[in-house]
Amino acid sequence: MSSSHQPQPPSPSEGRAHREESVDSRSLISPPTQPPTPELRLDGISWSVLAHGSVRPVLTDVSFRVGAGARVALLGENGRGKSTLLRIAAGELVPDAGDVARPETGYLPQEVASLPWGTVADVHDAALAPARAAIKAMESAALALADGPGPGVDRSYDQALARAEAIGAWDAPQALARALGGLRLESLDDDRALSTLSGGQLRRLALAALLVQRPAGLLLDEPTNHLDDAACQFLAAELGTWSGPVLLASHDREFIDEVATAVVDLDGAPIGRGGRRIPDELLAGRAAGGGATWFGGRLPEYLAAKQAAREAWQARFEAEQDELSRLRKAGSTTARNVAHGREARDNDKFVTKYRGARAEGEVSKRVRDTENRIETLERDQVPRPPGELRFALPAALPVGTRSRGTGQGTLARARDVYLPGAAGPRLDMAASGVREVAIAPGDRLLITGPNGCGKSSLLGVLAGDLVPETLGGHGDAGRRPGARIGLLEQETGLGEQAKSARELIALASPDGDPDSHGLIEPRDLDRPARELSVGQQRRVLLAMLLAQRLDALLLDEPTNHLSIPLVADLLAAFEDWPGSLVIASHDRWLRRTWTGRVVDLTRVRGQGGL
Template structure:
């Protein structure tokens, strides 16, 4: 045990958000804290760190254990550069390094006893330096920074000039470098691109200490955690397994509880009906029986209806009219900013009914590409062509489509003036805005609330082509599920930018990876992308070399078609050889049967010469059969591969 929470409770006014929470974290364990927005996840983390006081209960940390905490917002105002900020963590090692160099210089000018004495100190110091892994310390700093998405050109940038997301990444890098015994991470994948998230996954999986993570990234949690702490309606429950295990177990428990509740309710209604009937008979015996049953009914220990988060966002996406089969064609698109080339000569098409995810590292131009498609930005070269009857709705991650000075109600009524007040209120209620909430100003809303307002406008647009920029940002897991189901049922076409791998895996029918100024095409979801990424990138790099050498264009899709054609030809060749092998095995087995029959023929029993000839023939056939059987096994294995 490294951390033990016992009967933790916390209220804000009359709202009790945590009720008697009890759980423990073991050494080396990786655990998640999950729950909807506002459930109290961050509050619980702050209580575990001591940053906030609980109303009741206690938190015990193992003796001498060091705790590290990554907040969602880390607005560090430092004048140090990124690399120097991280060097503060390994300062003892850097000081030892300076002393070692100083000793080396001094030993060049000493002799005799003084040299011997200094050399003894030098040996002890270098030994300690090695124990502290001093030779690898600077490399580790660079490795962590690059893993979290910083380029070497960024290392000298001052901390106070960075964005909030970049500062959080620096703080995360420091935390990982410090290697505390237990790390508490609040939304660590925010501000990270896909490759950085993959790197962090690998790092945390191999991390020697314990890790507690608050995150809405379900793919991330599935990869890392083996325990889930769920907060719902103030109740805290612990489950073993990753996020998917937890989700399945929770649903099973909920279903069992609901079944028990419904069965008891049915039995109660039955008993109440019997009691009423007995009383109607108005006879002494029947009245006594009714009273007896009533007493038994009152003694029943009632099962409460299972408490669950029922205020789910309700989202249904429909279209006013169907588009043509060709929804979007992009030709020779290029874009640069301040001499930085984001992408060039990009070509792709989107057909009706596709759900296309655009992915890539931070800064590759994904949002820029989406804005060009939507007509917000002009490309340097190329054109964007929409098909017939295409109507577009745009979801902006910065919510610039919303008017910050308006109330929620006015934002909807001004955009759709034909809607009645009751209709507007009902729709806003479906997105969890009720009562006086509808008169809040957009500027006063949280990121998640603004996201829900943008989704309201998206739903009401009835557009048949949706362009979405990071639609799952700020949404809790329940709301993400709702959005996923809505998009999967949407009869139109969708193109979106996202770094939410679980969301991509559940919704995408195609992925466009914006990498090294080009788009690579994958016909499948995120799991397919992971499976094919290395092969497609190799094929694309080979294609670039061929273009440079021969001046020809070999697209990724053509390369994939050629690879498939080669594989099919090879498979056909193996199958033909296998059929021939099986046919020859059958023929030899028939010949062996004939030889055995000749051996058994009484006419040959006294003919020594004949028997010797049959024996020689049998040995040759068996030898050939053994060889064929070995070939058959090898060919069968090749077919399976």
């Protein structure tokens, strides 16, 4: 929904003081705005950041509604404001301009570093607390009704009953058991300290608590991160029956296609360069403010419509520029070059004067017509389509590799590795049936398996970051002397980094070259890394790895935070890369399109690891 609201960006002197947190982090539930509403409404939402002393818009006049029962997916490149918009919708951030209306809403952030409880049992109690409170209120209302009916008593009873039914209060214990099983958490001991859980386990536990509390609405930031196939299917089924509005940001193509009833693209660019609005016929959907596009259909349909719309936009821009060039040339030369049938004789002064006057009038009219056409076209022309980030691998070959598939010896290997964990093995290759994994020069290897099977741990062993003997485990692991192997981990580790992306990439490069390989937009290269989104931080880390001219690149769940177009670009680019590529992933789209070797670590699941 488009809004006539015209936001004004804050001045740099305003800083960040106007953005206060208000969400209840203890319950992960945002209270409803007043008056109550069954839908989520975002009207004229704008948000900007201060960069190098100037204001840079991130969200501009974004307006749309998510009705009860609708499930809308937020799309966009890393750094386009998806997580920010979810935080604004949850009430955790106050926008520069615009209004939010929501029912009681649960919010799952993209990263959960900690939860404000001590043990797993504490989280279970918090998840069941709304149901217990609703049942208690229902019992109190029933006792009051038994003492004598009345308008106020009847109303209190009806309200308590409606609340208890809405959140499924009487079925909450069964819902908790179902959520824990569906998200692969049923084996966690109740008395286990949350501090011993991994980030993925914490996040799944928070998600389970939200599902059991049954808030009317849900705001989910990358909900399928750390979920295997079974958990994704469970979550999709849960959302399919959700009666309230659901707004989610995700890079998981299969999940979006399965769950979403509509998409909002923050790359939709209804407003182009120079603040000019794009004609409706060049949009893949309808404008949802100045910085988003709404499409009421499935993801594959939208991606096809978006590509067609961009091609039409580019073609129209080029045609208009060609026409402008032709008209400008005509205005300065052609319109003035009026040929006459013959030169006037000296004694034909009257004819000469007449013809000259007529020619001047004709020239003047042509010039005016041309200038009017130029003025109209310049006023109404479509802006140049914004540039797209295109991933590009380094031109130089990896160290020690002449061409793909050649080289001496194995780059890295792991055999019968066992790594202990807090509540089960982090990695047990023998139990998985995969006794040995070896990376050859030019290899393409995909490591799959459910949560907790050891995918991340195996990558750590192959990269040399995890040594079995020093961790109390055993097995045979090693790397070829001089082999350069880089690992992109799931966690970014740049949350407090003050250096800019340009500085970090230059530090990682042997020759100090800060080439971002199309991973970072020029306007973000000099921003401190801590100000970038999680997805942008992962792009910085990937650029740092590529700067090192690696023999092998190991990617841990690359689709968790990297945008849909980037992952497609990345896989296509690596087809001709001479180095080795190893990916650990649960992503169904990536696995379906993979053409290299596959190692499946499926085993009797422990609770150690990932």
